Amino acid sequence: MSLTVNTVATLRDAAYALNDRARYLGGGTLLMRAVNYGDQAFDTIVRSRETDRTIRSEGQGIRIGAGATMTDLLASRDAEALHPVARVIGGPAVRNMATVGGNLFAAPPYGDLATAFLALDATVQMADGQSMPMESFLSARARSRGLVAAVMVPRTGPQEFRFAKVTRIKPKGVSMMSIAARLPGAGGSLGDVRLAFGTMGPMPLRAKAAEQALRGRSLTEDGIREALRVCCDGLQPGTDELASEWYRREVAPVHLKRLLLGRGR
């Protein structure tokens, strides 16, 4: 089957050109893999000459253009809280190509940045002006045919945000799981905690029971015990070549404990 590349001048035109059989080209690290391997789910690539790679402070947070790459994030002071995430995605060439927009659609074992966005309570801005919480976006992404314009991330101090990527290949490897936590009040009594797991389901998921169990508690062995016990509630880990479902459930509390108590990575 032949493929068409529809090159348009603006992001607005790109949004109009998308349909069920068309895919927008971000950095291409996943889309071009699909092309190279003859994926028949689409027959058109929509490419826009205009891209939005800007990262800037806006209101109470930062706005990240969907076309920003991992390298762009690493070069931005505004995006400092996200540096530990961007740094562990692929090697330098992947980071030069991989975009923020594409990461929101990346199936497991990918989507580390989307996991972080979920914990940070980010909002997705679509090109048609619609705006939605990351959680709703991720749960409906398989049906989404819209163009993502930007991600809005509420400002978070680097101390309030923690991220761990658990891999089986060092120093580089894809996630066996990733964990992102927003921990307001981490020094004392925890406030509105948000905890997200990547590669523990078909899309990044929140561990809501554990979030609840952490509220008002402190980051001590005692304070986190209940959260560790319930951390897999609501997650849907699968079995793949990296780990079995059983193994993922067994080690999730171990890695969460290390993250919360700040021991190792």
Place this chain on the structure above:
Amino acid sequence: MMPKTPLSFTLNGSETALFVDPGANLLDTLRRGAGDLTPKLGCAQGTCGACTVLIDGEPHLSCLTLAETVEGRDIATTGGLADGPDLHPLQQAFMEGFAAQCGFCTAGMLMAAKALLDRRPNPSRDEVIEAIGGNLCRCTGYEPIVDAILTAAARMQGRSA
């Protein structure tokens, strides 16, 4: 049949113009279109790094780059490293240090290393390891490659390694 698209870019300093099929990747375009066989096809999915080239000085995976996106841009491959009969210091150090065995990863390693040295002429060992973190080698065990890159860096700076 879908029409081909005209494409022009600079390849190792020379203007290059050709036609590409819709969806063609840059690796295929360089190898089959431009006749530059130095970037290698290892996996076509981003995992091996054998196809690494520099686009406007930055490393990219040519197998995952839609060819049409390099219109007007500057592409550098290992094919452009040597100056006539004189090898680039990286090539020389790879040869002397047995950093190439079967050689399949070498062209990608060299471009990843060149991107690093262009930006940081005096890198630490950890920075070298990070720079080639997306490039797989099945033969050398990596140490000779890291050593060769550090040796080349030192020579280019007029230091001994």
